[in-house]
Amino acid sequence: MDVKSTPSYLYWLFCQFELITCSYLMEPWEKVLFYFFNLAMLGLLLYTTYVCLAFHASSAFQLLCSFLGNPRENSLSVVK
Amino acid sequence: INHIVHNGGLYKKPFNEAFEETPMLVAVLTYVGYGVLTLFGYLRDFMRQWKIEKCQNATEREEQKDFVPLYQDFENFYNRNLYMRIRDSWNRPICSVPGAKVDMMERVSHDYNWTFTYTGRVIKDIINMGSYNYLGFAQNTGACQEAASKVLSQYGAGVCSTRQEMGNLDKHEELEKLVARFLGVESAMAYGMGFATNSMNIPALVGKGCLILSDELNHASLVLGARLSGATIRIFKHNNMQSLEKLLKDAIVHGQPRTRRPWKKILILVEGIYSMEGSIVRLPEVIALKKKYKSYLYLDEAHSIGALGPSGRGVVDYFGLNPEDVDVMMGTFTKSFGAAGGYIGGKKELIDYLRTYSHSAAYATSMSPPVVEQIITSVKCIMGEDGTTIGEARVQQLAENTRYFRRRLKEMGFIIYGNEDSPVVPLMLYMPAKIGAFGREMLKRNIGVVVVGFPATPIIESRARFCLSAAHTKEMLDTALKEINEVGDLLQLKYSRRRLVPLLDRPFDETTYEETED
Numbered sequence: 128m129d130v131k132s133t134p135s136y137l138y139w140l141f142c143q144f145e146l147i148t149c150s151y152l153m154e155p156w157e158k159v160l161f162y163f164f165n166l167a168m169l170g171l172l173l174y175t176t177y178v179c180l181a182f183h184a185s186s187a188f189q190l191l192c193s194f195l196g197n198p199r200e201n202s203l204s205v206v207k
Numbered sequence: 208i209n210h211i212v213h214n215g216g217l218y219k220k221p222f223n224e225a226f227e228e229t230p231m232l233v234a235v236l237t238y239v240g241y242g243v244l245t246l247f248g249y250l251r252d253f254m255r256q257w258k259i260e261k262c263q264n265a266t267e268r269e270e271q272k273d274f275v276p277l278y279q280d281f282e283n284f285y286n287r288n289l290y291m292r293i294r295d296s297w298n299r300p301i302c303s304v305p306g307a308k309v310d311m312m313e314r315v316s317h318d319y320n321w322t323f324t325y326t327g328r329v330i331k332d333i334i335n336m337g338s339y340n341y342l343g344f345a346q347n348t349g350a351c352q353e354a355a356s357k358v359l360s361q362y363g364a365g366v367c368s369t370r371q372e373m374g375n376l377d378k379h380e381e382l383e384k385l386v387a388r389f390l391g392v393e394s395a396m397a398y399g400m401g402f403a404t405n406s407m408n409i410p411a412l413v414g415k416g417c418l419i420l421s422d423e424l425n426h427a428s429l430v431l432g433a434r435l436s437g438a439t440i441r442i443f444k445h446n447n448m449q450s451l452e453k454l455l456k457d458a459i460v461h462g463q464p465r466t467r468r469p470w471k472k473i474l475i476l477v478e479g480i481y482s483m484e485g486s487i488v489r490l491p492e493v494i495a496l497k498k499k500y501k502s503y504l505y506l507d508e509a510h511s512i513g514a515l516g517p518s519g520r521g522v523v524d525y526f527g528l529n530p531e532d533v534d535v536m537m538g539t540f541t542k543s544f545g546a547a548g549g550y551i552g553g554k555k556e557l558i559d560y561l562r563t564y565s566h567s568a569a570y571a572t573s574m575s576p577p578v579v580e581q582i583i584t585s586v587k588c589i590m591g592e593d594g595t596t597i598g599e600a601r602v603q604q605l606a607e608n609t610r611y612f613r614r615r616l617k618e619m620g621f622i623i624y625g626n627e628d629s630p631v632v633p634l635m636l637y638m639p640a641k642i643g644a645f646g647r648e649m650l651k652r653n654i655g656v657v658v659v660g661f662p663a664t665p666i667i668e669s670r671a672r673f674c675l676s677a678a679h680t681k682e683m684l685d686t687a688l689k690e691i692n693e694v695g696d697l698l699q700l701k702y703s704r705r706r707l708v709p710l711l712d713r714p715f716d717e718t719t720y721e722e723t724e725d
Contacts, residue, residue: 143699149240149640152292154319157247 217491219527223627224446224486229637229667230702237637237667241289244639248288263321264291285661289639294320296646296658302329304347305338307678309655330653334683336673337657341514341630342601343678344545344585350593351545351584355577362576370562374573382579386550389520389586391530394559395552397582398567399574401509401539402428404549407567409505410436411560412535413474418458420451420502421476424484429476429507438474439464445484448492451475455500473502479511479522479538483664483672485625485633487511490522494532505535513543514630519589519602525628546581548574601677605630608675608684615688620701624670632673633659634691634700641698642669648697652690 145151150158254260264287267277278287295316303310311330314323344351358378368374379397387395398404409432413419417438421429423445433440441458443450455473462469475497477488488506497504508521516524521538523530530536536552551561562568589598609630616623622635636642639660646658660669679687695701 139697142697146640146644146698147236147240147638149244149638151640152244152643153247161243161247 217495222487222489224625226484226486226624227622227703227705229635230704233637233702234667237639240638240640241666244289244292248284251288252284263318282662291320293639293643293646293660295323296643299655300325305335305340305345307335307340307343307676307680307683308332309335309338311650311655330650333650333653333655334679334687335655335676336687337655338676339510339542339674340545340676340678341510341543341605341674342519342545342585342589342598343676344543344581344588345678346545350588351581354584355581358580359577364575364577366573366575368572369570370568370573376573376576376579378576378579378583379573382574382583383550385583385586387552389590390536390552391520391523392536392552392554394555394557395550396558396561396565396568397540397548397550397574397579399548399571400567401541401547401549403567403571404537404539404551405429405507406432406435407571408537408551408561408565409433409474409476411565412436412505413438413472416463416468416470417472417474418470419474419476420454420458422446422478422481422488424481425476425478426482426507426509429478433476445481446486446489448489448496451493452496455496455502459500473500474505475502476505477507479506479508479515480626480629480631482510482631483633483659483670485623485629485631485672487515487522487525487626487629490526490528494528498532503534504532505537506533508536508538509549510542510631511629512538513589513602514605515628517602519543519598540578540582544582544585546578546585548578548582605675605677608677608679608681611681612673612675612684612688616691617703619688619692619695620703621691621695622703630675632675633670634673635702636669636671636700637667637702639669641700644698645671645694645700648694649690652694654687654690 142151148161150161153161251260255262265278267274277283295314300312300314301309302312309332311333313326313328313330315326316323338345346352362376362378366374366376370379382397383395386397387393398407405426405428409419409429413436415437417436419433419436419438419440421433421440421442423442441454443454458470458473461467475493477490477493480487490506493504506522511525512521513519515522518524521536523533523536530552534553535557537549538552539549540546541548551558584593587593588595589602591598606628609628609632613623613627613632616632616634624633624635625631636645636658642658642660646656649656656671656673658669658671660666664670675684
């Protein structure tokens with residue numbers, strides 16, 4: 128196939144997805160139902176990732192900032 | 208795993224058979240595909256039951272809804288939900304002689320394969336990679352056709368009787384002597400239908416108190432014949448001689464199950480070429496085992512007669528063995544001879560017994576005379592007795608086509624099962640959507656292929672089966688290979704993780720050790 132990010136490559140990838148999950152064989156209303164379900168699951172996954180990991184990511188970032196900002200105060204607790 | 212066997216001098220040339228393992232990712236994705244289809248199948252069944260959708264498949268009548276359900280098992284579920292979606296790849300109507308190129312009537316379906324309508328157009332000159340036409344005798348011109356039409360005008364088409372009553376023509380006697388000479392056996396008998404040859408004659412040979420050792424992947428006709436006979440059936444793993452030897456040892460040592468009496472007869476059922484795998488039976492080893500444990504061998508050469516061997520005489524000729532070692536040699540005329548029917552060859556006493564006691568001889572109508580003449584002419588052509596070298600040239604052409612085609616497909620990176628010399632080439636597809644997609648895409652490119660799925664194969668191992676022919680020229684094979692390459696890239700079918708280095712005319716230097724690179 129051509130260069131990686133041309134529309135034809137993306138279409139080919141979509142065709143592979145269709146073949147693997149057998150949505151190639153489905154009637155149009157079944158395809159709509161299947162894609163809707165897939166996108167809903169994906170959206171839910173992304174939302175859960177954002178909610179759970181954002182909290183941990185922000186607290187880890189705050190800790191890192193406190194280490195960098197005050198090297199003298201926390202010199203005993205920081206492992207060199 | 209590649210088996211190259213030089214087993215104590217039993218094999219005169221290397222026996223290359225390979226069944227590459229299914230890649231794990233492909234197996235997982237195949238199950239995912241089947242899982243999605245099963246869920247949608249349940250959804251559709253629910254909708255059909257609650258009348259949200261019109262029910263187009265066979266169901267019980269309203270009055271019978273309270274009876275024991277008829278269509279609830281897996282086979283019927285598979286049929287209405289999976290098979291119906293890809294049904295347009297099968298039962299395609301052809302309207303010319305099934306030679307190297309064939310014409311097909313175009314059909315469309317407006318309700319997702321429940322019904323088909325013909326558009327009226329005929330798709331011409333489709334390269335035929337699906338017909339069992341190994342030596343190219345499916346022709347409507349040539350010596351066979353002229354002889355058959357002369358016999359048709361002399362004898363007519365129907366025989367109107369069974370072999371034992373008034374249906375034994377002089378043509379049948381001539382055919383049987385010729386077939387016996389061709390195979391190198393004492394005597395032979397021909398029947399009108401290949402399936403019926405197996406299923407009706409095995410019950411005549413074995414009965415209760417006998418043991419049948421049958422290969423795992425034997426054809427339905429052999430399985431049916433074995434079950435009808437009433438003998439005890441034991442299965443050994445496909446082409447696995449250790450498994451067969453273990454079963455033979457157990458049979459001799461322990462005898463019949465309750466009474467411990469010795470078995471009356473032990474019959475080993477094998478096929479020459481297994482049509483779904485493309486593998487060839489390990490005949491030298493089977494014969495050695497048969498002689499050691501004093502059992503009988505029934506060899507079904509449906510696909511291998513005419514297609515293997517330097518003179519086209521089947522798998523016995525391919526291994527260079529003595530035909531008298533095989534007790535019952537069975538074969539069909541459908542595949543390599545362009546006709547229909549089957550034969551059994553063996554010792555004279557055996558065949559005389561079958562003439563009297565076989566169900567097929569007593570009840571089935573005998574072969575039609577033009578068909579008999581087609582077989583006689585094609586067998587004479589293969590043996591070279593018609594004065595030309597056409598037969599020999601065709602056998603050589605088939606062997607070359609086989610080697611070339613298999614080599615090119617393996618180089619492209621497809622997973623191909625079976626022996627290097629078998630003209631049946633199964634190409635693995637695995638995923639259910641790719642079965643339908645492959646059939647349709649190849650037809651768009653004017654190539655007709657046969658795709659096979661469950662229940663003819665295990666559920667994840669669906670495949671496309673190519674049957675090569677001596678009538679295929681190199682140009683046709685090159686066209687077909689180019690299209691298969693394209694479709695393989697489009698559908699991502701090149702699963703093989705072992706690439707064969709293409710054979711170049713380069714001198715053998717220190718850097719090239721093996722043919723395969725991992």
